[in-house]
Amino acid sequence: MTIAVKCIELCKTYRQGDTDIKALDHLSIDVETGGFVCLSSPSGGGKTTLLNAIGGLDKPDSGEVWVSGQRIDQLGKAALADLRLREIGFVFQAYNLIPVLSARENVEFVMQVQGVSTDERRQKSQAILEEVGLKGLEDRRPAQMSGGQQQRVAVARAVVSRPALVLADEPTANLDSKTSDALMDLFSELNERHQTTFIIATHDRRVMAHVPRLIKMLDGRIVDDIAQTPV
Amino acid sequence: MGLIFRLAWRNLWRQPKRTWLTIGAMLFSNVLLIFMMSLQFGMYGLMIENTLKAFTGHMQVQAEGYVDDQKMRQVVPDVRALASTLREELNSENVAARARGFVLASSEERSYGIAVLGVEPAFEPVVSSVPGLVKQGRYLDSYDAAEIVVGAVLARNLKVGLGDEITLLCSGLDGSFAATVVNVVGIFDSGIAELDRSIAEIPLGHFQDVFYMEGAGHEIVINAPDVEQAPALEARVQGLLPAGKDLVVQDWNRLQPGLKQAIQADMSSSFFTYGILVVLVSFSVLNTQLMSVLERTREFGITMALGLKPQRLGWLVMLETCLMGSIGVVLGALLGALLTSYFSSNGLVLPGMEEMAAQFNLPVRMYPRITLLSLLAGPLVVFSFSLLAAIYPAVRLRWLQPVQAMRAA
Numbered sequence A: 001m002t003i004a005v006k007c008i009e010l011c012k013t014y015r016q017g018d019t020d021i022k023a024l025d026h027l028s029i030d031v032e033t034g035g036f037v038c039l040s041s042p043s044g045g046g047k048t049t050l051l052n053a054i055g056g057l058d059k060p061d062s063g064e065v066w067v068s069g070q071r072i073d074q075l076g077k078a079a080l081a082d083l084r085l086r087e088i089g090f091v092f093q094a095y096n097l098i099p100v101l102s103a104r105e106n107v108e109f110v111m112q113v114q115g116v117s118t119d120e121r122r123q124k125s126q127a128i129l130e131e132v133g134l135k136g137l138e139d140r141r142p143a144q145m146s147g148g149q150q151q152r153v154a155v156a157r158a159v160v161s162r163p164a165l166v167l168a169d170e171p172t173a174n175l176d177s178k179t180s181d182a183l184m185d186l187f188s189e190l191n192e193r194h195q196t197t198f199i200i201a202t203h204d205r206r207v208m209a210h211v212p213r214l215i216k217m218l219d220g221r222i223v224d225d226i227a228q229t230p231v
Numbered sequence B: 001m002g003l004i005f006r007l008a009w010r011n012l013w014r015q016p017k018r019t020w021l022t023i024g025a026m027l028f029s030n031v032l033l034i035f036m037m038s039l040q041f042g043m044y045g046l047m048i049e050n051t052l053k054a055f056t057g058h059m060q061v062q063a064e065g066y067v068d069d070q071k072m073r074q075v076v077p078d079v080r081a082l083a084s085t086l087r088e089e090l091n092s093e094n095v096a097a098r099a100r101g102f103v104l105a106s107s108e109e110r111s112y113g114i115a116v117l118g119v120e121p122a123f124e125p126v127v128s129s130v131p132g133l134v135k136q137g138r139y140l141d142s143y144d145a146a147e148i149v150v151g152a153v154l155a156r157n158l159k160v161g162l163g164d165e166i167t168l169l170c171s172g173l174d175g176s177f178a179a180t181v182v183n184v185v186g187i188f189d190s191g192i193a194e195l196d197r198s199i200a201e202i203p204l205g206h207f208q209d210v211f212y213m214e215g216a217g218h219e220i221v222i223n224a225p226d227v228e229q230a231p232a233l234e235a236r237v238q239g240l241l242p243a244g245k246d247l248v249v250q251d252w253n254r255l256q257p258g259l260k261q262a263i264q265a266d267m268s269s270s271f272f273t274y275g276i277l278v279v280l281v282s283f284s285v286l287n288t289q290l291m292s293v294l295e296r297t298r299e300f301g302i303t304m305a306l307g308l309k310p311q312r313l314g315w316l317v318m319l320e321t322c323l324m325g326s327i328g329v330v331l332g333a334l335l336g337a338l339l340t341s342y343f344s345s346n347g348l349v350l351p352g353m354e355e356m357a358a359q360f361n362l363p364v365r366m367y368p369r370i371t372l373l374s375l376l377a378g379p380l381v382v383f384s385f386s387l388l389a390a391i392y393p394a395v396r397l398r399w400l401q402p403v404q405a406m407r408a409a
């Protein structure tokens, strides 16, 4: 079994006034290719910081981050941008859509930067928007959609180009239980069908119950790593 | 590029008021620059044509060095014959021979030092506007009569009128004393005080007799159809001059050095003003683009997190400026051309220009002249400086950290 993500002794400290906050505290973790992992912690436990380090958005103070067999914590900006563009799908904690683009254009954004043809883009974005239940809302701008709808556009955008790794930060935060279950089913399906690796940060117990591996964090450390049978 | 273009276009219309305000600043300066430059070029054109038409002509054949020293003995020998040869060779009536001397002109009451010109009455009216400005009496009509045409101010100073006599005292070509008495047959009034005060014209034949010129003169005035064609004609004339007589063709710039200097001085002072205008517009662009980049910190963070390189975001900002600038150029050129062409046909009176108008024999009503240069120079400079101003906001994006950017409100 190959390793999709490997973190070794990650540390990240934020200064807040006079006190140092250890967002990541000598944290090590392996996630195999095709893994389906949930990170949970009380608020401020370091989930977002960890996802940012794995996605190359933020550099740890020390330690190593490996993605797809490549050490990324020392890469330059351009190389990291390329890595994110081609290998990683992001769902950010706040929906983070581009306000001047419609739902469809937001979903097509990554593919467009990748240089995917118009027809292929159109077809893929249509399919994924239907799958997340946004058929008919393709031409709405973010400001014209509810929080949950925006969240689903963000999810569609993250998975539409079939990245090898999806990092999702609270993807179900604004969703009712039905929509949230549908979203997790979509993730599971992509995970099984395409061996996509998922790392999902969440407070949502339904999401935690949905995954085979649950990692509990506290103050930047892993306190529990549970293998379980998903419901 | 399609994506970046679409983003740029939509971003512009997110804050339509601010965008229009910035475009408005560009537009205003473009229209102003087009109008002012067209007006200036129109004025310079008139200034050159009118000044040269009065007297100097587009070029003159002279003895070498005459333009600087104006010595009596720096002559063009057989000046009439040469003028008529040139007339034939160039197939143009726009050629006239002259002689020029400095004399003491005395009436019964007073004396003044003036320049007296010996002219060919048949051809002088073709090359000079002075004969047409005779307001009293007539212009010279005989080749060697003892007649004189004087300026209105000179006539007043000497207290002479039509039919009165003036005595001219001078030294002839050989240095001997020379004198003649001439009859006032005409008085011209050009409105140019300098001309009306210090110039008088007598027939060339009589001039040559009095000054012992032996057929020689000092200049042959030659005009091209317009100033632009003068250099080509000058080259032709040069080829027609007899060899070995030290004759040269002097262009109008050499004959009237003050003219080009006045134009250049006027240009540099107005270009300074234009420069300030352009700088102000650039700052307004800088301000707009800085603000719009700051406002979008968060979404720039997102696009970078999704894998867009900061460089392309920089291009996005440049493209937005480019779009605004293009709208400014197109609308500016359109409005500027409209406004200018309205005044080109109707003319306009500029307050404060009277002094310059008087000095260079210009009408007070001005007609701007649109040229490709006056239409495009201003807008293109504004466009380029706008792009320059956008470089800083665009380059700043290089230092944007996606995580911090996304945390921004």
Ligand SMILES: Nc1ncnc2c1ncn2[C@@H]1O[C@H](COP(=O)(O)OP(=O)(O)OP(=O)(O)O)[C@@H](O)[C@H]1O
Pocket (backbone or CB within 6 Å): A014, A015, A016, A021, A022, A023, A041, A042, A043, A044, A045, A046, A047, A048, A049, A050, A093
């Ligand atoms: N840019 C920052 N500046 C200062 N402190 C920060 C910064 N980012 C995170 N922190 C701190 O680091 C710690 C971990 O933050 P992080 O966002 O990773 O937690 P989290 O587990 O994602 O929390 P939540 O569940 O609320 O999203 C917190 O104490 C937070 O206050």
Ligand SMILES: [Mg+2]
Pocket (backbone or CB within 6 Å): A047, A048, A049, A093, A169
């Ligand atoms: Mg978080």
